[in-house]
Amino acid sequence: MTDSNAPVPSQPSSKHKRPWTILGRLSKAVREQNWFAVVLELTIVVFGVVIGFQVTAWGQTRADRAEEQDLLQGLRIEFTEVAADLEKQVEKHQRVEQAVAETIDIIANARQDGAPKTSVADTTLAWALIPTTTQFSQGVLDGMLATGRLQLIRDRVLRTALSEWEGVMADVTEDEVTAREMVVFQLEPLLWRLMDARSMREYELLLGTLSPSKLAAKSEITVDTELIGALSSRLYWQRHVIREFTGPQAEAVRILDLLDQSLE
Amino acid sequence: MTDVTVPSAPDDHDNDLASPAGNSLSWDWRPKIRWFAAEILVVVVGVLVALALNAWWQGKQEAAQERIVLDELQTALQNDLVILSTQLATFRETVKKIDALSEHLEAARPYSDSLDAYFGSVYVLGIVAVNTSPYESLKSRGLGLISNAALRSDVTRLYDLRYRILVEIQETQRSAVLGIMRPYFLTHFEDLVFGVTATPFSYDQIAGDRYFHNLMAYRRQIIVSSEIPVYEQTIAQISKLQSSIEKELSR
Numbered sequence: 001m002t003d004s005n006a007p008v009p010s011q012p013s014s015k016h017k018r019p020w021t022i023l024g025r026l027s028k029a030v031r032e033q034n035w036f037a038v039v040l041e042l043t044i045v046v047f048g049v050v051i052g053f054q055v056t057a058w059g060q061t062r063a064d065r066a067e068e069q070d071l072l073q074g075l076r077i078e079f080t081e082v083a084a085d086l087e088k089q090v091e092k093h094q095r096v097e098q099a100v101a102e103t104i105d106i107i108a109n110a111r112q113d114g115a116p117k118t119s120v121a122d123t124t125l126a127w128a129l130i131p132t133t134t135q136f137s138q139g140v141l142d143g144m145l146a147t148g149r150l151q152l153i154r155d156r157v158l159r160t161a162l163s164e165w166e167g168v169m170a171d172v173t174e175d176e177v178t179a180r181e182m183v184v185f186q187l188e189p190l191l192w193r194l195m196d197a198r199s200m201r202e203y204e205l206l207l208g209t210l211s212p213s214k215l216a217a218k219s220e221i222t223v224d225t226e227l228i229g230a231l232s233s234r235l236y237w238q239r240h241v242i243r244e245f246t247g248p249q250a251e252a253v254r255i256l257d258l259l260d261q262s263l264e
Numbered sequence: 265m266t267d268v269t270v271p272s273a274p275d276d277h278d279n280d281l282a283s284p285a286g287n288s289l290s291w292d293w294r295p296k297i298r299w300f301a302a303e304i305l306v307v308v309v310g311v312l313v314a315l316a317l318n319a320w321w322q323g324k325q326e327a328a329q330e331r332i333v334l335d336e337l338q339t340a341l342q343n344d345l346v347i348l349s350t351q352l353a354t355f356r357e358t359v360k361k362i363d364a365l366s367e368h369l370e371a372a373r374p375y376s377d378s379l380d381a382y383f384g385s386v387y388v389l390g391i392v393a394v395n396t397s398p399y400e401s402l403k404s405r406g407l408g409l410i411s412n413a414a415l416r417s418d419v420t421r422l423y424d425l426r427y428r429i430l431v432e433i434q435e436t437q438r439s440a441v442l443g444i445m446r447p448y449f450l451t452h453f454e455d456l457v458f459g460v461t462a463t464p465f466s467y468d469q470i471a472g473d474r475y476f477h478n479l480m481a482y483r484r485q486i487i488v489s490s491e492i493p494v495y496e497q498t499i500a501q502i503s504k505l506q507s508s509i510e511k512e513l514s515r
Contacts, residue, residue, distance in 0.1 A: 022303075044300065048307020055308065056315050067408070131436065135428050139420020143407035184439050192478035201481040203489035 068152045069264060074140035075162070076259045082136050083252040089134050090245045097238045099127035104231045110223045119218040122200035128231070129187060130206070131180035134173055141165065158258040161251065168251050175241045182237060186230050194222040330409050331513065336398040337419065338509050344394045345502050351392050352495040354459070355487050361385035362484045369477070375467035381460065383470075386480050387449050388459035389441045390491070391434050399423040415512055418505050426498050433494045437486060445479060452476070 019025045022041060029037035102124050110118035141162060144150045153159045191197050199219055204210045221227075365382040399419065402409060410416040452470055453462040464470045 022307075044303045045307055048304045049311055051304065051308045052311025052315070055312060133432055135425060135432060137421045137425035139407060139417075139424040142424060143403050143420070146403040147406040149406065149408075180436065181439070184436070185443050188440075188482060189444050192475045192482070195478075196474055197478045198481040201485040203485065206489070 064152055067149075068154065068262075071140065071144060071149065071152060072259055072263050076256070076263065078136075078138055078140050079252055079256050079259065082138070083249070083256060085134070085136060086245060086249050086252060089132070090242060090249070092130075092132050093238060093242050093245070096127055096130050096132065097235065097242060099124045100231055100235045100238060103128050104228060104235060107221065107223055107228055107231070111225070111228070115223060117220050117222055119220050122202070122217045122219055123205050123215055125191075125197070125200045125219060125221075126202075126205040128234075129183055129191075129200075131176075131183040133176045133180060134169070136169075138165075153262070155258060155262045158255070158262055161255050161258060165251065165255070168248050172241065172244045172248055175237070175244050179234070179237050179241055182230075182234055187234060190224075190227055190230055191221075194224050194227055195219055326409065327411075329405075330411060333398065333402050333405075333409055334509050334513055337402070338506060338513075340395040340398045341502050341506050341509075345499060345506070347392045347394070348495055348499050348502070351390050352492065352499065354388070354390055355492050355495065358385045358388050358459070359484060359487055359492075362480055362487075366477070366480055369471045372471065375464070379467075380455070380463045383453065383464060384457060384461035385459060386483050387441065387445060387453075387456065387462055388483075389438065390459070391438065394427055394430065396423055396427060412512055415508050418501075418508055422498075422501050422505050426501050429494055430498055433490050437491065440482070440486060445483065448475070448479060 019028055022045060026038060026041045029035075029041060103120050106118055106120050144152075145163065145166075150159055150162060153162070197219065199217060202210060202214070205215070361382045362385060365379065365386070368379065368382070402419070407416055407420065410419060449456055449462060452466075452473075453464055455461060455463045470476050
């Protein structure tokens with residue numbers, strides 16, 4: 001294609017013969033100082049490579065978008081479960097709160113009446129002592145944060161919300177750990193001194209799977225000011241934990257909305 | 265790079281490239297443009313084929329990496345399974361011992377040296393360390409390395425939820441044993457070995473101590489209501505994941 005007008009002497013029949021390769025034609029053009037042909041051959045190669053890369057980049061962008069959608073779907077499933085689990089966890093905390101409040105009422109009333117001892121339902125005491133904590137399965141989000149694939153999410157607001165989610169949950173989980181410590185280190189040893197707590201240790205009490213008579217069983221407890229104080233602290237903290245849950249609950253809903261907006 | 269896609273560039277136009285200006289009047293652009301487009305097409309196709317080959321090779325390498333990761337997970341899971349099963353058996357044995365000791369004390373039977381093993385079992389601290397390094401390594405490479413979405417989900421559920429719960433339960437247990445049981449055992453027992461033996465200073469005092477009976481009941485409750493269920497669920501989930509990985513590896 002880049003033959004000069006003058007045929008090459010050593011190849012008399014080469015007028016109609018062109019080298020088959022681009023490199024061959026390019027070197028031929030250079031030898032013959034046919035700069036127009038040189039520029040043209042180089043332009044073809046450069047254009048071809050650029051177009052090739054553009055096509056690949058376009059394909060990569062499509063792949064990234066597909067991966068983004070895949071991740072968003074995974075996050076959607078995760079956060080749907082998280083939102084449901086948060087609700088269940090709040091219900092559990094509320095049940096604990098109710099049990100603690102009920103126990104305080106019974107003991108405080110007995111104290112007002114001047115009774116040295118009183119009886120509290122085993123189920124109520126068992127619930128009052130549950131040191132529940134929250135755990136979620138967030139492998140997709142953790143993986144994205146660990147590998148930097150969070151950047152695949154185009155929505156900046158969603159990206160920020162996802163990166164801050166762990167901190168939002170930490171506010172609650174740290175308070176739950178404090179609540180657990182109050183139970184394990186204060187309430188339990190105190191109760192062991194004030195009552196025979198063995199009958200409320202039935203695991204089935206919490207599951208509600210015992211016979212009605214056993215479910216209605218009560219334990220006698222010494223009316224004690226320190227116990228009322230310890231239970232009151234627990235109640236205060238329990239209410240604080242429940243209030244703290246409103247943050248993650250609202251944030252989970254917001255993230256779900258953002259995910260829905262980003263999902264095509 | 266061959267020029268086979270240039271059938272439309274007739275040979276009698278070959279020389280036109282060398283002297284376009286000289287033949288400007290008779291210059292026919294259409295075959296030149298076709299030739300130019302064909303040349304570019306050849307290069308583009310060449311680049312795309314090269315990139316496709318590269319992607320195919322990368323895919324092969326990732327598939328090989330996936331097999332390695334799954335193999336590593338399988339090995340770690342097998343070790344975890346053994347460790348957790350052993351600890352689960354210890355917990356079940358501990359519950360039996362606590363029940364037997366409780367019955368012995370309730371019946372006001374006398375002390376014998378063999379009871380030390382039973383007292384020691386109340387003071388059990390079962391901490392096991394599961395191996396999460398293959399999972400952490402997988403996370404750092406990207407969970408997408410596991411191509412099967414269901415398997416990927418099973419893996420994250422085990423490591424990110426079940427193992428976390430296991431660690432959480434162990435933390436609660438550690439707090440209880442070290443925080444409230446240890447002080448009691450240190451003041452009422454000698455020759456203490458976690459989970460193995462504890463000799464009471466005064467058997468009669470302990471036998472009649474409500475605090476100790478409550479302590480035993482509390483320890484039993486933690487084992488029965490928290491530890492055993494969590495260990496059983498974790499073991500079941502490991503077994504399920506092992507089967508899924510085995511299935512994936514045999515594909």
